[in-house]
Amino acid sequence: MPYIALIIYLSLALTLQLLTGDFPVHFFAFPLNVILAALWFGGMFYLWKHKRKSRPISFFLSSGATSSSIISFVVFCLVVGVTGMRNLVNTWVFVAFLLYFQTVLLLVTLRGWRRLRFLLNHAGLLLAISSAFWGAPDTEEMRLRAFRDVPVREAYSVDGTSTWLEYDILLKDFNVETYENGVPSMYEAAMEIDGKPVTLKVNHPYSPSFGEDIYLTGYDAMAGGDSEYCIIQIVREPWKYGAAAGIAMMLAGALLMFAAGPKKRNVKEA
Secondary structure, three states, rough: OHHHHHHHHHHHHHHHHHHHOOOHHHHHHHOOOHHHHHHHHHHHHHHHHHHOOOOOHHOOOOHHHHHHHHHHHHHHHHHHHHHHHHHHHHOOOHHOOOOOOHHHHHHHHHOOOHHHHHHHHHHHHHHHHHHHHHHHHHEEEEEEEEOOOOOOEEEEOOOOOOOEEEEEEEEEEEEEEEOOOEEEEEEEEEEEEOOOOEEEEEEEEEEOOEEEEEEEEEEEOOOOHHEEEEEEEEOOOHHHHHHHHHHHHHHHHHHHHHHHOOOOOOOOOE
């Protein structure tokens, strides 16, 4: 019976994908995502606490549910990674599989929470994945061209949506270092962001506020150091700290497992 319910659940996700297209991620932005996450966690905790022997919870805690959720999650990740089809993560089917995986992981974590290493590894993985899942609606990526002597405040998302920033961005100076063959080895931009002097380098973002990073991603290659503009990317990920905390927990759990060493077995001599 639980497997039939699972098939119906995934079939419903596939039907929604065919009828409505991709999952409306940004519809579930804050505070709706926080409310739904709290209801999901609270509901699962209640069922584990008071309905632990029911057939649905027994199924979620079974080896079959664990195996099927892990395999489906890994397969999706491999397909996205190998094919580069990142749009698959926005499908109803992927969202359904990921919610299924999180539910199994949450209930398994609750069952074994008394063991510290187990808790760190499983709760850390759950925190990292849940932060990415529930925080996806609040994630924004925008770009703009910052010019010399002309403050810019309007940025654009991938779909062309315009967003007015809470601060001005102004390019003050630009520097490029190249190898002997002319290929850039390093470039940096002296910026003025919200009236503050900031130096941006590749992979060295500036954070003007909580969960927001400003990256230097490009410039006018033809002009080199005399470039009149540079390309800026603004990334807003307020849930990234939860993912980072989850990864830190998994590392701590791995260190504890390494420190404890392999389990010793008592072998009787013949």
